[in-house]
Amino acid sequence: MKAHKIALRNVGEINPASIQDYMDRGGYEALKKALHTSPEKVIHDIIQSGLRGRGGAGFSTGLKKKYTSEAACVLLECMHYIVCNADEGEPGTFKDRIIMEGDPHLLIEGMVIAAYAVGAEQGYIYIRGEYHQSIHMVRKALAHAHARGFLGHNILGTGFSMDIEIKLGAGSYLCGEELTLLESLEGKRGYPRIKPPFPAESGLFGMPTLINNVETLSHLPAIVINGAHWYRGLGTEKSPGTKIFTISGDVNSPGYAEVEMGVSLKELIYLVAGGMKDGKPFKAALLGGAAGTFVPESLLDVSMDFDALKEKEAVLGSGAVIVMSKDQSILTMLDSILRFFEHESCGKCVPCRVGTKQLMVVLEKLKGADNKRPDHIDSLVYQSELMAKTSLCPLGQSPVLAIKSAVRYFRDELEKPESFQSRCQ
Numbered sequence: 561m562k563a564h565k566i567a568l569r570n571v572g573e574i575n576p577a578s579i580q581d582y583m584d585r586g587g588y589e590a591l592k593k594a595l596h597t598s599p600e601k602v603i604h605d606i607i608q609s610g611l612r613g614r615g616g617a618g619f620s621t622g623l624k625k626k627y628t629s630e631a632a633c634v635l636l637e638c639m640h641y642i643v644c645n646a647d648e649g650e651p652g653t654f655k656d657r658i659i660m661e662g663d664p665h666l667l668i669e670g671m672v673i674a675a676y677a678v679g680a681e682q683g684y685i686y687i688r689g690e691y692h693q694s695i696h697m698v699r700k701a702l703a704h705a706h707a708r709g710f711l712g713h714n715i716l717g718t719g720f721s722m723d724i725e726i727k728l729g730a731g732s733y734l735c736g737e738e739l740t741l742l743e744s745l746e747g748k749r750g751y752p753r754i755k756p757p758f759p760a761e762s763g764l765f766g767m768p769t770l771i772n773n774v775e776t777l778s779h780l781p782a783i784v785i786n787g788a789h790w791y792r793g794l795g796t797e798k799s800p801g802t803k804i805f806t807i808s809g810d811v812n813s814p815g816y817a818e819v820e821m822g823v824s825l826k827e828l829i830y831l832v833a834g835g836m837k838d839g840k841p842f843k844a845a846l847l848g849g850a851a852g853t854f855v856p857e858s859l860l861d862v863s864m865d866f867d868a869l870k871e872k873e874a875v876l877g878s879g880a881v882i883v884m885s886k887d888q889s890i891l892t893m894l895d896s897i898l899r900f901f902e903h904e905s906c907g908k909c910v911p912c913r914v915g916t917k918q919l920m921v922v923l924e925k926l927k928g929a930d931n932k933r934p935d936h937i938d939s940l941v942y943q944s945e946l947m948a949k950t951s952l953c954p955l956g957q958s959p960v961l962a963i964k965s966a967v968r969y970f971r972d973e974l975e976k977p978e979s980f981q982s983r984c985q
C-alpha cells in the first residue's frame with residue numbers, strides 16, 4: 561500500500577486559518593503558474609492527468625472542463641459558472657469536511673484554477689448546512705484570499721476576475737445530486753432536473769456550469785505544479801492519483817486516509833484502520849455508502865479503483881467503507897439503507913415515491929416471515945430493478961445496488977428467519 565498525500569498534504573501540518581502558513585508550503589504557486597498558461601493548456605494537462613471525479617461517478621474531470629469551456633451560451637448575456645459540491649450527504653463519507661476544515665485554501669486555489677480554465681467569473685461552494693466548522697473555515701479563507709488578491713477583480717494583475725460565494729444546503733441528501741443542487745442554488749425546491757442537458761451545457765440559470773466535488777478540485781494545484789505525467793504515475797492506469805477513504809464500522813481505528821488508488825480493501829482494513837474490532841472475523845463491507853454495494857470476504861483483495869470494482873459489480877462511490885464483522889446482520893443494514901432512501905425520496909416521480917415505500921413493506925414481511933422468505937427476497941430484487949429502470953433520477957436507481965449485492969453474496973443469511981437484529985438490542 562502506498563500512502564501519498566495530495567488533497568490532505570497540509571492537513572495537520574499547517575494552521576488552516578493562516579493563509580501565510582498555506583503559502584509557506586507552496587500554496588497559490590499553482591494558481592500563479594496556471595494564470596500564466598493558456599486555459600486550453602490547463603484543461604489539456606488535466607485531461608492528460610487522467611483525474612476522475614471524486615464525488616462518486618468518476619467522470620473525467622478534464623473532459624468536463626473542456627465541455628464547459630466550449631459550451632456556447634444560448635442566451636445573449638453569457639456567463640460561465642463553477643460550483644463546488646460540498647454537500648457531502650452520502651452516509652459514511654466525511655472526507656470533504658477534512659479538507660475544508662484542515663486546508664480550505666487548497667480547495668479555493670483548485671477552484672480558481674478550474675474557473676480560469678473554463679472561463680467562469682462566479683463560483684459557489686454549496687456546503688452542507690450542518691458543517692458549521694467547514695463553513696466557518698472556508699468563509700475565513702475566502703476573505704484572506706481576497707485580501708491577498710487571489711480572488712476578486714483582476715486576480716494577481718492578470719486581468720482574470722472571479723469571485724466565490726458560500727451557499728448552504730439544508731439537509732436534503734438529494735441536493736447533493738448535481739442538477740438538484742443547481743435547483744437549490746437557484747432558490748427553488750430541491751427537485752432533480754431531467755438530464756440532458758448536462759450542467760456543462762445548461763447549468764446554473766441556464767448557463768454553462770462546471771460542478772466538481774471538493775476532493776476533485778483539491779487535486780488541481782498539485783497537477784498544475786507537478787504535471788500530468790507525475791499524476792499518472794500514482795494509482796492505477798485508469799484511475800490515477802490518490803483517494804481519501806473514510807473507514808467506519810467494526811474496525812479498531814475508524815477514520816480516514818489518503819492512499820493511492822488501487823489499494824486493496826484488506827489493506828484499508830488491516831493497515832489503515834487497525835484491523836477488525838476486537839479481532840472479530842470480517843463479514844462484509846458496504847462500499848460507497850447507502851448508494852453503494854456490499855462486498856464479501858472473497859473480495860478483500862480487490863483493487864479499490866473505479867474499474868476493478870465495476871468489473872465485480874461493486875462501486876467505489878465517494879470512498880466510504882463501512883465494515884461489518886460476522887456479528888452484524890446484513891438484513892439490519894439493508895433495513896437502514898432502505899429506510900434512508902424512503903426518507904430521502906423527494907416524491908417527484910411515482911416509481912421512487914411509491915417504490916421506496918413498497919421496498920419497506922416487502923422488507924417488513926421478510927423480517928417477520930418464517931416461511932416464503934425466498935419469495936420476499938425475489939420481490940425485493942424485482943421491485944428495486946423496476947425502480948431503477950423507471951425512476952426519474954439516480955436516487956431511485958440506487959437501492960438496487962445494495963439489494964442485489966446483498967442477495968448475491970448473502971442470500972443464505974437473508975433466508976434465515978433470525979437474520980434481522982433489532983436496533984433496540
Ligand SMILES: Cc1cc2nc3c(=O)[nH]c(=O)nc-3n(C[C@H](O)[C@H](O)[C@H](O)COP(=O)(O)O)c2cc1C
Pocket residue numbers: 612613614615616617618619621645646647648649650733734735736737738739771772773774776777954955
Ligand atoms: C443522490 C445523490 C447525492 C449526491 N451527493 C453528492 C455529494 O454530497 N457530494 C458530491 O460531491 N457529489 C454528490 N453526488 C454526485 C454529484 O451528482 C456529481 O456527480 C458530483 O458533484 C460531480 O463532481 P465530480 O465530477 O468532481 O465527482 C450525488 C449524486 C447523487 C445521485
Ligand code: SF4
Pocket residue numbers: 734752904905906907908909910912913951952953954955956957
Ligand atoms: S427518483 Fe426519487 S428522488 Fe428522484 S425524482 Fe423520483 S422521487 Fe425524487
